[in-house]
Amino acid sequence: MDAPQIKVGIMAEKEIFFTLDGNYHLESSTNLITGRCKARKAGPGIYIESGDDCFFCPNSVVLIPSDPDTGKFILHNVTIGINFHWERKEDQTFKGSLHFITDGDKVHAINALSIEDYLMSVISSEMSATSSMELLKAHAVISRSWLLAQIQKNTNLQTESQKYQTTFRTENELIKWYDREDHTHFDVCADDHCQRYQGITRSTTELVEKAVKETQGEVLAIDGVICDARFSKCCGGVTEVFENVWEPVNHSYLQKIVDNNLQPEGYSLDLENEDAAEQWITGNPDAFCNSSDKKVLKQILNDYDQETNDFFRWKVVYSQEELSKLVKTRTGLDFGTITDLIPVERGGSARLISLKIVGTLKTMTIGKELEIRKTLSKSHLYSSAFIVEKQEIAGSINFILHGAGWGHGVGLCQIGAAVMGDKGFSYQEILLHYFRGAGLERKY
Ligand SMILES: [Zn+2]
Ligand SMILES: [Zn+2]
Numbered sequence: 001m002d003a004p005q006i007k008v009g010i011m012a013e014k015e016i017f018f019t020l021d022g023n024y025h026l027e028s029s030t031n032l033i034t035g036r037c038k039a040r041k042a043g044p045g046i047y048i049e050s051g052d053d054c055f056f057c058p059n060s061v062v063l064i065p066s067d068p069d070t071g072k073f074i075l076h077n078v079t080i081g082i083n084f085h086w087e088r089k090e091d092q093t094f095k096g097s098l099h100f101i102t103d104g105d106k107v108h109a110i111n112a113l114s115i116e117d118y119l120m121s122v123i124s125s126e127m128s129a130t131s132s133m134e135l136l137k138a139h140a141v142i143s144r145s146w147l148l149a150q151i152q153k154n155t156n157l158q159t160e161s162q163k164y165q166t167t168f169r170t171e172n173e174l175i176k177w178y179d180r181e182d183h184t185h186f187d188v189c190a191d192d193h194c195q196r197y198q199g200i201t202r203s204t205t206e207l208v209e210k211a212v213k214e215t216q217g218e219v220l221a222i223d224g225v226i227c228d229a230r231f232s233k234c235c236g237g238v239t240e241v242f243e244n245v246w247e248p249v250n251h252s253y254l255q256k257i258v259d260n261n262l263q264p265e266g267y268s269l270d271l272e273n274e275d276a277a278e279q280w281i282t283g284n285p286d287a288f289c290n291s292s293d294k295k296v297l298k299q300i301l302n303d304y305d306q307e308t309n310d311f312f313r314w315k316v317v318y319s320q321e322e323l324s325k326l327v328k329t330r331t332g333l334d335f336g337t338i339t340d341l342i343p344v345e346r347g348g349s350a351r352l353i354s355l356k357i358v359g360t361l362k363t364m365t366i367g368k369e370l371e372i373r374k375t376l377s378k379s380h381l382y383s384s385a386f387i388v389e390k391q392e393i394a395g396s397i398n399f400i401l402h403g404a405g406w407g408h409g410v411g412l413c414q415i416g417a418a419v420m421g422d423k424g425f426s427y428q429e430i431l432l433h434y435f436r437g438a439g440l441e442r443k444y
Contacts, residue, residue, distance in 0.1 A: 001444040004148070006112070006115050006151070007111070008112075008113070008186060008197055009109075009183060009188070010092070011190075012107065015038055018074060019076070020034045020063070020073050022065055022066065024063045025063070026063060033048070035051065036051075041105060044059070044102070046102060046107055060101040060102070062097055062112075063099075064097045072094065072095060072200070074091050075092050078198075080198065090198075096111055096112055101185050111199070115147055118197070121198070123208045130298055132299065133210070133427075134430060135417055136210075138417055139231075140211050140215045141219060141431060142229040142411070142431070143229075144215075144218065145226050146229045146230065149229070150188060150194075153228070154187060172363065173366075175371075177371070178193070178371075217443045218440055219441055221438065221441040227251070228242075229411055230254060230410040231414055232406065232414065233407045233413075234407065234415045235349060235416060236281075236289070236313075236406075237258070237259055237264065237285050238256055238257070238348060238350070239349055239410060240369075240410045245370075245408045254410055256348030256349060257434065257436060258287075260287050272345075272350075277385075289413050289415040293422070296418050297415065297418070299422075300418050312405070313404055315400060315401065316403070317399070320337060320339075320397045321337075324336070324337050327359075330375045333362060335358075335359025335364070337360045338359045339359065340356075341356070341357060341388045342358065343388070344356050344365055345367070349409045351383060351385040352367070352385070353384075354366065355372050369383070369408055370408070372384045382405065382407075383405040383408075385403055385409070386404070388401060389401075412434040416434075417434070420433065428440060
């Protein structure tokens with residue numbers, strides 16, 4: 001069996017400028033196109049302009065390189081780091097074929113390529129070139145497993161008669177999670193929402209190529225079923241359970257685990273409990289991911305991310321006015337002046353599943369973790385594992401959020417895995433530490 005193809009959504013704009021480096025042809029014709037081009041929405045279809053030529057294509061179009069080994073294309077002005085402080089536009093280069101599909105009043109550019117080529121690229125851009133071989137191999141296996149599981153899930157969703165629901169809203173409650181339902185035209189997007197993908201702009205490193213090739217087709221599986229292998233930057237010492245972050249499905253391999261060889265001494269790990277959560281978050285427990293070894297951290301945190309390294313335990317302070325304004329902007333709802341943030345339910349890693357926001361005009365409970373992180377930050381809070389300290393000053397309240405970890409905390413902890421790789425653990429040991437009960441299988 002050959003490696004399957006994956007469709008990655010790169011950008012959506014009214015018009016998209018691109019350059020074909022090498023000859024390409026439209027799927028439906030033998031006309032060759034090369035050089036500077038433009039795709040734009042036109043009525044119900046898409047116009048592809050190339051020099052003096054103009055091709056009208058209804059709904060969707062596929063451009064295929066004549067020579068798949070050397071053909072490349074460049075998409076101009078791709079936005080990266082959406083909603084992050086380092087958001088910017090850049091040109092990106094891709095291998096494989098280029099699809100355009102209409103999406104409302106925009107055109108979506110999609111890159112279709114072999115999963116193995118895609119993995120080399122995402123792992124090269126996600127991880128630093130200084131990563132250990134075992135960490136890179138572990139990453140190749142989880143990324144491949146996750147992708148194949150997502151493609152499978154998407155196929156299942158399309159054949160299921162019942163619509164997949166991810167938002168539950170009443171007057172006083174909003175419980176929402178963010179997952180695969182967002183994409184209908186392609187398998188994954190190029191943003192952090194799925195996995196950061198910047199084409200072959202940042203050339204793949206030899207080490208990453210070796211890690212992907214040596215694990216080719218290898219996935220985490222249980223009884224032949226590929227695991228929906230998740231990962232995040234830093235669990236904070238204990239990993240979170242899948243269903244506390246996404247849909248209410250129990251995956252035996254995505255449970256709460258202590259990110260260490262030993263149980264941390266002096267802490268209760270009953271982190272659903274408020275007192276235990278407070279002691280944990282304000283403490284400094286031993287964990288693989290509790291590391292300030294720059295050499296190891298550099299393996300995970302790329303240039304942008306290295307601007308911050310206070311991810312294991314962190315603190316955010318808002319004045320009452322700031323918080324009230326922020327929540328109004330982020331939710332579109334007027335809570336009046338916010339007087340309290342009350343933890344309602346926590347998961348196994350102390351991450352909040354739901355939080356009650358109390359205002360003078362409105363009180364509402366929100367969840368799950370990403371909804372909470374988006375609501376309480378201009379972009380995203382590091383995690384929803386936080387406790388709220390209220391400091392009363394001259395008739396006003398400062399809200400101090402003391403937090404732990406970075407990301408949803410489910411599955412592999414990247415910082416922890418980097419530390420394990422550095423300590424000499426093999427990629428199999430790293431994977432089986434985070435995905436308990438799963439095994440490794442080669443699918444192609
Ligand atoms: Zn996505
Ligand atoms: Zn961890």
